[in-house]
Amino acid sequence: MATHESTVDLVEGDVVRQFARAAVLAALIGVLGAIQIPYPLSPAPITLQVLFVFLAGLVLGPVWGTASMLLYLAAGAVGAPVFSGWEAGLGPLLGQTGGFLWSYPLAAGLIGLVVHRGTDLRDPASVPLPIVVGALVAGTVLVYAMGTGYAAWLLALEPWEAIAGFALPFIPAELLKMAAAIAIVTSGRIEPVQS
Amino acid sequence: MLSYEPDGTLAHRLDPRSKLAIQIGFAATALAHTGLRALAALSVVAAVVLLVARVSVLEALYAYRYALVFLTLAPLLAAVTFGSPWIDLEDGATSARASYRVLLILLVSAAYVRSTPVRASRAAIQRTIPGKPGQLLGIGVALVFRFLPVLQADLRTIRDAMAARLGDERSAVDRASTIGILGLSRAFDRADRLALAMQARCFAWNPTLPALSLSRLDYPAFAVAVVLALSAFL
Amino acid sequence: MIEFRSVSYAFDDVNVLEDVSLTIDDGEFVLFAGANGSGKTTLLRHCNGLLTPDSGEVLVDETPVSENLVAARSNVGMVFQHPRDQFVAATVGADVAFGPENLGLSRQEIDRRVDAALEAVNMAGREDERIDALSGGEQSRVAIAGALAMEPTHLVLDEPFTGLDDPAKRSVLERLESLSADGTGVLLATHDLRDVLALADRVVAMRDGHIVVDEPPARAREALSGLEVRVPEA
Numbered sequence: 291m292a293t294h295e296s297t298v299d300l301v302e303g304d305v306v307r308q309f310a311r312a313a314v315l316a317a318l319i320g321v322l323g324a325i326q327i328p329y330p331l332s333p334a335p336i337t338l339q340v341l342f343v344f345l346a347g348l349v350l351g352p353v354w355g356t357a358s359m360l361l362y363l364a365a366g367a368v369g370a371p372v373f374s375g376w377e378a379g380l381g382p383l384l385g386q387t388g389g390f391l392w393s394y395p396l397a398a399g400l401i402g403l404v405v406h407r408g409t410d411l412r413d414p415a416s417v418p419l420p421i422v423v424g425a426l427v428a429g430t431v432l433v434y435a436m437g438t439g440y441a442a443w444l445l446a447l448e449p450w451e452a453i454a455g456f457a458l459p460f461i462p463a464e465l466l467k468m469a470a471a472i473a474i475v476t477s478g479r480i481e482p483v484q485s
Numbered sequence: 486m487l488s489y490e491p492d493g494t495l496a497h498r499l500d501p502r503s504k505l506a507i508q509i510g511f512a513a514t515a516l517a518h519t520g521l522r523a524l525a526a527l528s529v530v531a532a533v534v535l536l537v538a539r540v541s542v543l544e545a546l547y548a549y550r551y552a553l554v555f556l557t558l559a560p561l562l563a564a565v566t567f568g569s570p571w572i573d574l575e576d577g578a579t580s581a582r583a584s585y586r587v588l589l590i591l592l593v594s595a596a597y598v599r600s601t602p603v604r605a606s607r608a609a610i611q612r613t614i615p616g617k618p619g620q621l622l623g624i625g626v627a628l629v630f631r632f633l634p635v636l637q638a639d640l641r642t643i644r645d646a647m648a649a650r651l652g653d654e655r656s657a658v659d660r661a662s663t664i665g666i667l668g669l670s671r672a673f674d675r676a677d678r679l680a681l682a683m684q685a686r687c688f689a690w691n692p693t694l695p696a697l698s699l700s701r702l703d704y705p706a707f708a709v710a711v712v713l714a715l716s717a718f719l
Numbered sequence: 720m721i722e723f724r725s726v727s728y729a730f731d732d733v734n735v736l737e738d739v740s741l742t743i744d745d746g747e748f749v750l751f752a753g754a755n756g757s758g759k760t761t762l763l764r765h766c767n768g769l770l771t772p773d774s775g776e777v778l779v780d781e782t783p784v785s786e787n788l789v790a791a792r793s794n795v796g797m798v799f800q801h802p803r804d805q806f807v808a809a810t811v812g813a814d815v816a817f818g819p820e821n822l823g824l825s826r827q828e829i830d831r832r833v834d835a836a837l838e839a840v841n842m843a844g845r846e847d848e849r850i851d852a853l854s855g856g857e858q859s860r861v862a863i864a865g866a867l868a869m870e871p872t873h874l875v876l877d878e879p880f881t882g883l884d885d886p887a888k889r890s891v892l893e894r895l896e897s898l899s900a901d902g903t904g905v906l907l908a909t910h911d912l913r914d915v916l917a918l919a920d921r922v923v924a925m926r927d928g929h930i931v932v933d934e935p936p937a938r939a940r941e942a943l944s945g946l947e948v949r950v951p952e953a
């Protein structure tokens with residue numbers, strides 16, 4: 291018994307904590323995909339998923355925020371009904387939503403990097419507001435650039451057609467999510483794991 | 486909603502890795518072609534895949550109904566032009582063909598979802614991606630499946646509580662941030678308890694990997710995947 | 720054997736354990752009682768190195784926990800409150816296998832242990848069931864099976880009965896009784912001694928980070944008065 295046990299390489303405690311949070315946040319984003327908010331300008335209902343992509347970067351930081359989004363994509367790809375409207379499978383990652391979905395890990399990473407200025411986490415409530423706003427705007431632009439860019443290529447649309455169909459209608463909703471993200475981090479009620 | 490269902494079909498008996506390979510091969514060639522003949526051929530392949538996994542086309546279409554909205558919208562957007570003649574049918578037709586291949590990709594992925602249990606997908610991930618990233622990704626995917634119903638119940642409680650407290654009359658930002666704070670803090674409380682439990686059970690970088698082995702059926706499946714991928718260059 | 724030698728521990732400069740010494744022999748059934756915040760949880764989390772003492776030492780089978788965490792964690796199985804948050808997989812069998820997989824055991828040995836652990840909690844043959852569909856009592860028992868699959872000499876349970884109705888609680892107690900009869904040591908922290916006192920060999924009560932009672936059940940009753948612990952009527 292002792293011989294094989296000595297070769298067990300335990301995962302470090304702070305890694306386990308961040309990893310557990312990343313996985314649970316990925317599941318939470320999946321659950322939000324099923325909660326659809328009817329929205330007059332959009333042909334399909336909108337969800338709060340992108341708000342939680344922001345939060346992944348803000349609260350988990352660049353490394354674990356990105357990891358969390360990758361877990362979300364991987365779980366969806368192998369069949370967890372986590373993409374908006376309960377969708378699952380590799381298809382949504384390659385279909386017209388693919389650009390949006392693949393932008394999530396990058397956006398969470400970007401927001402995390404800007405807000406935490408590196409991989410050591412700090413309390414996002416203590417970060418100057420303009421930096422947080424700037425990070426969220428940059429993240430949103432990234433999400434929509436990748437999302438509409440890929441959709442335009444995939445569906446043979448002119449850029450302005452893709453923007454009209456996949457971006458413009460959602461701008462008010464995105465502003466709302468940014469405001470909510472700021473309200474959440476400034477509330478100080480979500481503490482990052484200090485390592 | 487589409488999900489895994491135990492069955493004895495050929496698709497169920499294939500290794501998850503060969504099923505992933507077929508999907509990737511199919512997507513590669515579908516993304517490279519929009520000609521009518523290619524689309525006809527791809528349709529036949531997609532139909533065979535669905536048949537093999539015993540997924541009805543209607544059911545798969547229903548599972549991707551929101552995607553269908555956008556896929557129908559795209560040709561309309563493409564066809565509309567500012568100024569005379571207002572409608573450009575050729576642009577619309579090009580976009581319709583492009584949308585149709587996306588639909589085929591979605592349908593093919595439905596077959597994987599129906600025929601592959603989480604356990605097999607986790608094994609495929611851990612055996613394909615080496616080292617620490619593969620271990621975390623495999624366990625992480627299992628955790629997402631595990632926590633979906635738990636968090637769903639949490640979110641329902643939160644929404645009920647908000648509705649009970651006249652939440653419907655609050656501003657949209659207020660509602661979204663309340664869902665965010667309550668949802669996230671509950672989820673993180675659960676994550677912190679989960680982390681303790683995983684440590685108590687010796688969560689390790691180098692566990693025994695779940696069993697997975699290729700059978701005779703998988704070699705032809707890989708060959709199909711390769712042929713599909715190569716046909717992208719035709 | 721679990722041995723605490725002058726263990727002290729503080730959270731943010733507040734002493735939670737002060738110079739605690741205690742020895743628990745193999746096979747003993749020990750109850751940990753005490754008011755909220757008296758330090759039970761903090762003490763028990765030292766048994767498998769989830770917490771490390773500020774001063775003093777904890778030994779499992781005469782090896783300091785800090786020297787061999789893996790041995791401590793596999794010899795002292797631990798189950799926490801809220802079993803729902805302690806599962807790593809969506810199905811029973813995949814979850815119970817987590818511990819032995821981490822120990823790097825062979826697939827055959829893992830399967831054997833999963834079967835034995837499920838048998839021990841009266842859940843034999845239910846590997847493929849979804850954890851989410853189980854009752855609270857069944858979930859608690861599966862959580863216990865997850866710890867047992869590491870074949871520990873001791874099982875630590877911290878408030879395992881919160882949220883369980885009476886029949887569920889009884890089904891868990893019955894399993895603990897049979898495990899104890901088969902020689903597994905049980906360390907059980909609870910506020911409510913009414914149903915468990917009869918099973919125990921020993922009662923340890925804490926107040927403000929000190930052990931204030933350490934007696935066999937027959938003599939503990941009187942000493943426990945004034946500790947906010949519910950004891951059976953005489």
Ligand SMILES: Nc1ncnc2c1ncn2[C@@H]1O[C@H](COP(=O)(O)OP(=O)(O)OP(=O)(O)O)[C@@H](O)[C@H]1O
Nearest residue numbers: 730731735753754755756757758759760761762910
């Ligand atoms: N993570 C923590 N950070 C700061 N203080 C803590 C932490 N966990 C516990 N404490 C404090 O340590 C003391 C002992 O807590 P502990 O949880 O060990 O008590 P307990 O006897 O298990 O109580 P309960 O019956 O409520 O479970 C309490 O005063 C508690 O406030």
Ligand SMILES: [Mg+2]
Nearest residue numbers: 759760761877
């Ligand atoms: Mg406690």
